[in-house]
Each structure stands twice: as C-alpha cells, then as structure tokens.
Amino acid sequence: xxxxxxxxxxxxxxxxxxxxxxxxxxxxxxxxxxxxxxxxxxxxxxxxxxxxxxxxxxxxxxxxxxxxxxxxxxxxxxxxxxxxxxxxxxx
Amino acid sequence: xxxxxxxxxxxxxxxxxxxxxxxxxxxxxxxxxxxxxxxxxxxxxxxxxxxxxxxxxxxxxxxxxxxxxxxxxxxxxxxxxxxxxxxxxxx
Amino acid sequence: xxxxxxxxxxxxxxxxxxxxxxxxxxxxxxxxxxxxxxxxxxxxxxxxxxxxxxxxxxxxxxxxxxxxxxxxxxxxxxxxxxxxxxxxxxx
Amino acid sequence: xxxxxxxxxxxxxxxxxxxxxxxxxxxxxxxxxxxxxxxxxxxxxxxxxxxxxxxxxxxxxxxxxxxxxxxxxxxxxxxxxxxxxxxxxxx
Amino acid sequence: xxxxxxxxxxxxxxxxxxxxxxxxxxxxxxxxxxxxxxxxxxxxxxxxxxxxxxxxxxxxxxxxxxxxxxxxxxxxxxxxxxxxxxxxxxx
Amino acid sequence: xxxxxxxxxxxxxxxxxxxxxxxxxxxxxxxxxxxxxxxxxxxxxxxxxxxxxxxxxxxxxxxxxxxxxxxxxxxxxxxxxxxxxxxxxxx
Amino acid sequence: xxxxxxxxxxxxxxxxxxxxxxxxxxxxxxxxxxxxxxxxxxxxxxxxxxxxxxxxxxxxxxxxxxxxxxxxxxxxxxxxxxxxxxxxxxx
Amino acid sequence: xxxxxxxxxxxxxxxxxxxxxxxxxxxxxxxxxxxxxxxxxxxxxxxxxxxxxxxxxxxxxxxxxxxxxxxxxxxxxxxxxxxxxxxxxxx
Amino acid sequence: xxxxxxxxxxxxxxxxxxxxxxxxxxxxxxxxxxxxxxxxxxxxxxxxxxxxxxxxxxxxxxxxxxxxxxxxxxxxxxxxxxxxxxxxxxx
Amino acid sequence: xxxxxxxxxxxxxxxxxxxxxxxxxxxxxxxxxxxxxxxxxxxxxxxxxxxxxxxxxxxxxxxxxxxxxxxxxxxxxxxxxxxxxxxxxxx
Numbered sequence: 001x002x003x004x005x006x007x008x009x010x011x012x013x014x015x016x017x018x019x020x021x022x023x024x025x026x027x028x029x030x031x032x033x034x035x036x037x038x039x040x041x042x043x044x045x046x047x048x049x050x051x052x053x054x055x056x057x058x059x060x061x062x063x064x065x066x067x068x069x070x071x072x073x074x075x076x077x078x079x080x081x082x083x084x085x086x087x088x089x090x091x
Numbered sequence: 092x093x094x095x096x097x098x099x100x101x102x103x104x105x106x107x108x109x110x111x112x113x114x115x116x117x118x119x120x121x122x123x124x125x126x127x128x129x130x131x132x133x134x135x136x137x138x139x140x141x142x143x144x145x146x147x148x149x150x151x152x153x154x155x156x157x158x159x160x161x162x163x164x165x166x167x168x169x170x171x172x173x174x175x176x177x178x179x180x181x182x
Numbered sequence: 183x184x185x186x187x188x189x190x191x192x193x194x195x196x197x198x199x200x201x202x203x204x205x206x207x208x209x210x211x212x213x214x215x216x217x218x219x220x221x222x223x224x225x226x227x228x229x230x231x232x233x234x235x236x237x238x239x240x241x242x243x244x245x246x247x248x249x250x251x252x253x254x255x256x257x258x259x260x261x262x263x264x265x266x267x268x269x270x271x272x273x
Numbered sequence: 274x275x276x277x278x279x280x281x282x283x284x285x286x287x288x289x290x291x292x293x294x295x296x297x298x299x300x301x302x303x304x305x306x307x308x309x310x311x312x313x314x315x316x317x318x319x320x321x322x323x324x325x326x327x328x329x330x331x332x333x334x335x336x337x338x339x340x341x342x343x344x345x346x347x348x349x350x351x352x353x354x355x356x357x358x359x360x361x362x363x364x
Numbered sequence: 365x366x367x368x369x370x371x372x373x374x375x376x377x378x379x380x381x382x383x384x385x386x387x388x389x390x391x392x393x394x395x396x397x398x399x400x401x402x403x404x405x406x407x408x409x410x411x412x413x414x415x416x417x418x419x420x421x422x423x424x425x426x427x428x429x430x431x432x433x434x435x436x437x438x439x440x441x442x443x444x445x446x447x448x449x450x451x452x453x454x455x
Numbered sequence: 456x457x458x459x460x461x462x463x464x465x466x467x468x469x470x471x472x473x474x475x476x477x478x479x480x481x482x483x484x485x486x487x488x489x490x491x492x493x494x495x496x497x498x499x500x501x502x503x504x505x506x507x508x509x510x511x512x513x514x515x516x517x518x519x520x521x522x523x524x525x526x527x528x529x530x531x532x533x534x535x536x537x538x539x540x541x542x543x544x545x546x
Numbered sequence: 547x548x549x550x551x552x553x554x555x556x557x558x559x560x561x562x563x564x565x566x567x568x569x570x571x572x573x574x575x576x577x578x579x580x581x582x583x584x585x586x587x588x589x590x591x592x593x594x595x596x597x598x599x600x601x602x603x604x605x606x607x608x609x610x611x612x613x614x615x616x617x618x619x620x621x622x623x624x625x626x627x628x629x630x631x632x633x634x635x636x637x
Numbered sequence: 638x639x640x641x642x643x644x645x646x647x648x649x650x651x652x653x654x655x656x657x658x659x660x661x662x663x664x665x666x667x668x669x670x671x672x673x674x675x676x677x678x679x680x681x682x683x684x685x686x687x688x689x690x691x692x693x694x695x696x697x698x699x700x701x702x703x704x705x706x707x708x709x710x711x712x713x714x715x716x717x718x719x720x721x722x723x724x725x726x727x728x
Numbered sequence: 729x730x731x732x733x734x735x736x737x738x739x740x741x742x743x744x745x746x747x748x749x750x751x752x753x754x755x756x757x758x759x760x761x762x763x764x765x766x767x768x769x770x771x772x773x774x775x776x777x778x779x780x781x782x783x784x785x786x787x788x789x790x791x792x793x794x795x796x797x798x799x800x801x802x803x804x805x806x807x808x809x810x811x812x813x814x815x816x817x818x819x
Numbered sequence: 820x821x822x823x824x825x826x827x828x829x830x831x832x833x834x835x836x837x838x839x840x841x842x843x844x845x846x847x848x849x850x851x852x853x854x855x856x857x858x859x860x861x862x863x864x865x866x867x868x869x870x871x872x873x874x875x876x877x878x879x880x881x882x883x884x885x886x887x888x889x890x891x892x893x894x895x896x897x898x899x900x901x902x903x904x905x906x907x908x909x910x
Contacts, residue, residue: 629775
C-alpha cells in the first residue's frame with residue numbers, strides 16, 4: 001500500500017553541530033535500512049530545499065506511523081502524508 | 092532528470108458526456124504511450140480525489156512542458172511541477 | 183484501517199431539482215449500505231455547512247478510493263482524506 | 274453533543290526531557306480518565322504527525338472548553354474545534 | 365449556548381431579480397422571527413461586504429444546524445461557526 | 456460605533472510565571488473597567504483556544520486603537536479588527 | 547475618520563458590453579461626486595490589476611457601509627476595509 | 638526601472654475557438670512589439686502551466702499599468718507585479 | 729511615483745527596553761525627515777495592530793528600496809510594497 | 820535550462836554581527852563567481868524586502884540543487900524554485 005510522504009526538515013540554528021551531525025547520520029542509516037527492506041522504495045530531494053518527497057510501501061497506516069515517528073529527525077520535521085492507489089491509466 | 096507533477100482535473104459539469112469520454116480516452120492513450128517510452132515512469136491516483144501524483148523523467152524543462160501542455164486534459168487541469176534530484180540518502 | 187474523510191458538497195445552482203433529488207437519494211442509499219457493511223462507521227454533519235466528517239474502515243487505500251469515487255455525489259464533492267491510526271493514549 | 278477536536282502538539286525543543294515526560298504522562302492520564310467517563314469517545318493519531326483527531330461528547334460549549342483548557346499539553350497545542358450534529362444519512 | 369456565525373452571501377449574478385427579492389424577503393422574515401424568539405440575539409453587517417457576523421443562542425449543535433440550514437439564503441451562503449463560552453474576565 | 460475584535464494570545468513559554476500572572480491580572484482589571492464603562496459590551500472565549508471574540512463600542516477609530524494598544528497583553532496578542540454596522544434585518 | 551478600502555472588480559465575462567459600460571460610467575460619476583464631497587479623498591489604481599486602493603473619510607461605520615454598498619459596481623466587487631487612525635510619527 | 642510580472646491566463650471554456658485564436662494572435666503581436674521596443678526584455682513560460690514570468694523595463698508605474706492593461710488577454714489574466722531593483726551582489 | 733507600503737513590526741520580546749526605545753526614536757526621526765522631504769506623504773496606523781499603511785512618493789524603485797532598507801526598524805519589519813498609479817476616476 | 824529562484828533571507832536576530840558579516844561576504848563572493856560563470860545570469864533585489872528574484876541557467880536539476888545548497892546563506896533562506904522554458908511569444 002503506497003503513500004506519498006513529504007518531509008521538510010527544520011533543525012534549530014542553535015543545535016550544536018555534532019548533535020546535528022549525529023542525528024543526520026542516524027537518519028541516513030535508518031532511511032537506508034528501510035529502503036533496503038522495500039518499505040521506502042523512493043526518496044527524492046526537492047531542488048533548493050531541505051525537503052524530500054518519498055514513497056512508502058507499507059502494510060497499513062499503523063506501520064507507516066511507526067516508521068515515520070521513528071525517524072531520528074522526526075521532532076524537527078513537518079510531514080505531510082497522502083494516500084495513493086493504482087491509477088487507472090497506469091500500465 | 093526527474094520532476095514530480097501533481098495534476099488535479101476539473102472537468103466542467105456542463106461538458107457533454109461523450110466529449111468528456113473522448114478526451115479521457117485520448118488522455119489515457121497519451122499517458123500510456125509516455126509511460127511505455129519511459130518518460131512518465133510513475134503515476135498514482137490520490138485517494139478520494141480526481142488528482143494524480145506523477146514522476147516524469149525528461150531531458151530538460153522544455154521537453155516536460157511540451158509533454159504536459161500536450162495532455163488532452165491540459166485545459167482542465169491545475170498542474171504543479173516540483174524539480175527533484177538525487178537524495179544523498181538514496182541507496 | 184481507519185481514515186478520516188471530510189466531504190464538502192457543491193451542487194451547481196443550475197442543476198434541475200429532480201436531478202439533484204435523485205442523486206441525493208442514491209447517495210443516501212449508498213452511504214447507508216456502507217454503514218451497514220461496517221465500512222463507514224461514522225458520519226457526522228458539520229454544523230452550518232453542507233459538509234460531513236466521516237470515518238472509514240477499509241482494507242487498504244484501493245478500497246477507500248473505490249468507495250469514495252463511487253459516491254453518487256463524488257463529481258460535486260471536495261474530499262480530503264487523512265490516514266489515522268491507534269493513539270497511544272486510547273483506552 | 275459532539276465536537277470534532279483536532280490537536281497539534283508543539284513542544285519547545287528546549288524543554289528538559291523529564292519535564293516533557295511528566296507533562297505527557299499527566300496528559301495520558303487526563304485523556305484516559307475522560308475516555309472512561311465517556312466525554313472523549315474517540316481519539317486517533319494522525320499518521321506521520323504529532324497530532325490527533327478526537328471526538329468529544331459534552332453537555333455544552335462551557336464543558337468542552339473546561340476539558341480542553343485543562344489538558345496538561347494545552348499551552349503547547351494548536352486546537353481546532355468543529356461543532357458536529359447528526360447526519361441525515363446516518364443509520 | 366452561544367455560537368458566533370459568520371455568513372457571507374454569494375447570490376449568482378444570473379438569478380432573476382424577482383427571485384432574489386423573494387428569497388431576501390423570506391430571509392429577513394426568518395431572521396426576525398428568530399431574533400424575536402431569542403435564538404439570534406445579535407446580527408451585525410460587516411462594513412463594505414455582503415456578510416454578517418451573528419451570535420446564536422441555542423440548546424445544542426442540532427438546533428443550530430437546523431436553524432442555519434433552514435435559512436432561505438442557505439444555498440448561497442458560506443457559513444463559519446465558532447463555539448463560544450463565558451470569558452473569565454466577563455463581568 | 457461597533458467593531459468586532461478578535462484577540463489571540465501568545466505568551467512566550469519562557470516568561471516567568473509571576474510576570475505572566477501579573478500581566479493577566481492587570482489585563483482582567485483593564486478589561487472589566489472598559490466593560491463597566493460600556494466600551495467593551497461583549498467578550499466571549501473561543502472554545503478550545505486562548506482567544507476571544509469581543510465587541511467594542513467606541514466614538515471613533517482613534518479611541519478603539521487607544522483602548523486596544525493599552526491592553527497589558529497587547530504585545531503578546533494577534534488582533535483582528537472588523538468594522539460593523541446595523542444589519543437591515545436587525546429588529 | 548479614515549479607512550483604507552481595497553476594491554477588486556470582477557465583471558462577469560458574459561455581461562453585455564453596453565451594460566458594463568453603463569455601470570462603469572455611473573461608477574465613475576458616483577466616485578467623483580464622493581471625491582468632490584471630501585468623503586473619498588484618495589483613489590489609486592493598483593498597477594496591473596482591475597483593483598484600487600482608496601482612503602475614505604467618513605463620520606462613522608454606518609456612513610462608510612452606505613457609501614460602499616451604493617457603488618454601482620458593488621455586486622461585482624471584492625472589498626476589504628481596514629480601520630486607520632493617526633500614526634504617532636505622522637507630522 | 639524593472640518589474641517582475643507574473644501572468645496566469647484563464648480563458649473561459651465557453652469562448653469560441655476562433656475568438657480565442659484571434660485574441661492570442663493579437664496578444665503575441667502586442668508582446669513581440671513591446672519586446673522589440675525594449676519594454677519587455679524577458680518572457681518565460683512556467684513549465685506545466687498557462688502562465689508566464691516576465692520582466693518589464695519601464696519609465697514608471699504609469700507606463701507599466703498602461704502596457705499591462707492594454708494586453709489583449711488582460712481581461713482573462715491574473716497578474717502579480719513585483720518591484721525590483723539592483724541587487725548589491727549583481728556584477 | 730507612488731507606492732503603498734504596508735509595514736508590520738515584530739520586535740523580539742527579549743530585546744532590552746532601552747535598545748527598543750532607541751530604535752523607535754531613530755525610526756520616528758527618520759520617518760519625519762522623509763515626511764518633511766515629501767518622500768513619505770502619508771502614514772496611518774492600522775487600528776489594533778503594530779502596523780502601518782504608508783504612501784511613498786519616489787523617483788524610482790531604487791530610491792524606494794534605499795529608503796525602506798534604511799529604516800531603523802527594517803530588520804524587525806515585514807514589508808509589502810504595491811505599485812500604484814493614477815486612477816481613471818480620480819478628480 | 821532556466822529556473823526562477825526566489826530567495827528570502829531570515830538571519831536570526833541573535834547571530835553575532837561579525838558572523839553575519841562573514842556569511843554575507845562569502846555569499847556575495849559565491850554569487851558573483853556563479854554570475855561570472857554564466858550559471859546565475861540574473862539577480863534582482865525585491866523592493867522593500869531582504870529577498871531576491873534570480874534566474875539560474877544550469878545543466879540539470881542536480882546542478883541547480885548543488886549550487887543552491889552551497890549558498891553560505893542557505894541555512895537561513897526560504898527558497899522557491901520554478902522551472903522555466905521558452906515562451907512561444909519570445910522573440
């Protein structure tokens with residue numbers, strides 16, 4: 001079951017650089033684990049912004065929320081979720 | 092080069108049913124031709140709306156505009172384009 | 183799997199009264215069939231508006247889109263879908 | 274008398290973790306007491322957000338405001354209230 | 365129980381003048397009956413707009429919706445409802 | 456001359472509790488003095504929010520601005536002013 | 547007493563040209579009469595739009611509403627009113 | 638003196654095709670005359686939309702309004718004007 | 729050449745009172761100098777807000793930007809600029 | 820390939836003046852290098868705002884994102900990107 005997830009990151013300017021670096025490193029690892037597991041099949045950077053557009057493939061809403069709320073950057077993100085389904089013109 | 096394209100369709104209520112059916116049939120054909128050509132790699136229906144989220148893969152802005160403005164439903168669409176690029180965490 | 187669905191109805195002022203009455207009658211029947219089937223467990227009227235707040239309980243996004251796009255009033259509705267899940271404080 | 278209440282939580286990033294944990298624990302207790310009392314019949318998590326959609330069942334506006342303004346997280350919430358009533362198609 | 369109700373009127377330009385005049389006359393009568401009954405204690409015109417700000421005093425949400433949906437101008441109105449209660453500083 | 460005034464209060468989270476309490480006490484006194492003087496005939500709490508809807512009755516714009524800018528909470532408020540007049544349907 | 551009034555004009559495309567010309571001629575006359583009477587001391591065109599920014603000088607809200615609702619173009623305008631007063635830095 | 642002008646075109650769906658074609662032909666001629674005269678140094682199509690971003694170089698606000706309000710498509714455009722000046726980092 | 733300039737002031741709550749007082753005093757002097765020079769012919773306070781509506785009369789965009797960016801309160805202001813010109817109905 | 824890029828700068832008020840000056844100096848150098856390289860053919864200041872409108876000429880989305888995310892002021896900017904292409908009326 002597919003969802004488009006748009007994530008905008010807003011790290012406070014007063015966060016110490018090493019704390020930010022650590023969170024980002026854990027975020028990257030977390031994201032790549034989910035990509036390899038097939039849960040996060042697409043992630044694109046929005047040009048000019050600290051923001052991404054992603055596609056998640058999950059069993060249900062519950063799983064999606066668990067995955068998203070577990071993101072190391074979750075407390076610093078503004079996240080929008082859009083439920084998707086098959087388009088009748090898709091080949 | 093990837094772009095997210097969001098298309099919302101607003102067909103006037105007074106369009107004759109056979110005109111609408113014809114436009115939609117041509118739209119479907121047009122879309123599937125581009126999908127097969129690899130220009131339109133993803134198209135998803137947004138749940139509960141006459142709207143889609145699509146990913147286009149084009150040579151440049153010019154080609155994207157030509158493809159979009161050629162959509163049979165183009166005069167009845169509200170289209171938003173977002174330039175995408177590779178995400179540093181993408182595997 | 184639960185979704186909040188907000189539906190605002192905009193029937194064109196020039197729709198003949200008997201056409202509107204027929205669509206509304208079919209909408210009511212359609213809605214009540216889904217309520218009885220357990221797919222549409224809640225529907226509330228928003229006070230002062232031709233709008234409702236509903237909760238749908240479906241197998242997946244696909245089923246939700248099929249149910250919503252089959253609404254007799256669908257062409258005249260502005261629909262917003264919000265994916266829900268269990269709240270950690272829910273008893 | 275039913276109301277939809279949407280609560281978005283914005284805890285300041287500089288709140289000490291133990292203070293936040295204490296407020297959240299009291300919030301959970303407060304919410305569950307009201308759920309058991311039948312005042313707060315539904316609470317759902319919005320997927321991907323620190324936000325909930327709730328249904329309250331109260332005697333009047335006064336009672337609703339008292340319940341909401343007494344939430345331990347109230348100073349950190351953005352709350353929207355929508356008055357609901359019976360839908361004519363509800364079974 | 366008090367509610368602020370904001371009503372903006374949008375009568376279609378192609379409505380025949382005598383139809384509009386009849387609806388407005390019935391609207392005025394309807395409003396004045398409710399004012400005399402104490403259900404609609406305040407109605408003010410917003411300066412420069414075909415819009416009013418009103419205060420309703422009703423038993424519950426159900427009664428408010430019935431009163432508002434019965435307005436002769438209801439199909440041509442955009443209505444916003446805000447639940448009010450006693451302010452702690454009110455004398 | 457009547458105005459609707461909507462005031463939303465945003466007290467910074469880091470304001471010391473005793474400072475906030477003092478400002479609020481002065482605000483209450485200030486408001487009640489104006490209510491007794493007939494300048495502020497209505498003040499209602501918006502349910503679920505630290506916000507009020509008020510009606511002011513003043514000689515002119517100048518007086519209204521002086522009253523509002525003198526509010527002890529003025530530096531922490533977001534204020535919207537709407538000019539009102541007699542509605543032709545008011546009894 | 548001064549007010550800023552912003553007027554955006556939206557004449558329906560299907561209004562016959564001679565009807566539109568007549569309304570605009572009456573609008574111009576009406577506006578110039580009020581300018582000469584000192585009630586409408588400033589009117590400026592917003593560059594690139596069928597919109598103006600005006601300053602009105604009136605006795606009270608009632609008079610302003612009467613002047614605005616009497617505009618021949620009133621049914622085709624979107625009007626915003628902002629109450630003004632003397633600025634403490636004005637010379 | 639430079640201005641950014643954003644023009645979105647909304648031609649009514651019921652305009653006869655030959656009328657639309659005539660307006661567009663005159664629009665193109667009008668635009669190219671101004672480009673050749675140096676008044677309209679840049680015009681770009683926004684990808685995926687019937688919209689352009691333009692730069693105008695004019696003597697003053699008056700001239701800009703005259704040029705824009707003379708556009709054959711002006712009655713069908715939504716136009717936004719932004720005043721520009723030299724950037725301190727421009728070479 | 730005329731422009732409407734709307735300035736909203738947002739002074740940080742933690743700015744020391746004497747710093748704020750100094751900036752405001754310089755702002756007042758700066759504004760009055762420009763008023764006397766005929767560059768800033770109108771400044772009005774928006775009722776109930778720390779905001780003004782002003783009219784500037786300048787040679788060109790460059791001069792307007794220089795005047796505005798030189799405002800002592802500029803770093804704390806949200807400024808909107810609207811290009812104006814003569815209205816065809818102005819007397 | 821052309822893009823319009825709108826950059827609004829929001830430097831925190833508590834950033835030390837010398838830090839801000841250093842970032843701005845590096846920003847200016849960075850911008851001028853790209854202008855000289857033909858990558859950033861236009862940059863204009865928006866009158867009255869700490870904001871610019873720019874045109875970038877790049878090979879692809881990837882290059883644009885790299886250029887923008889490398890801006891010394893990037894962490895303090897709100898950036899909007901609009902894909903452009905040749906307008907059919909451009910000479």
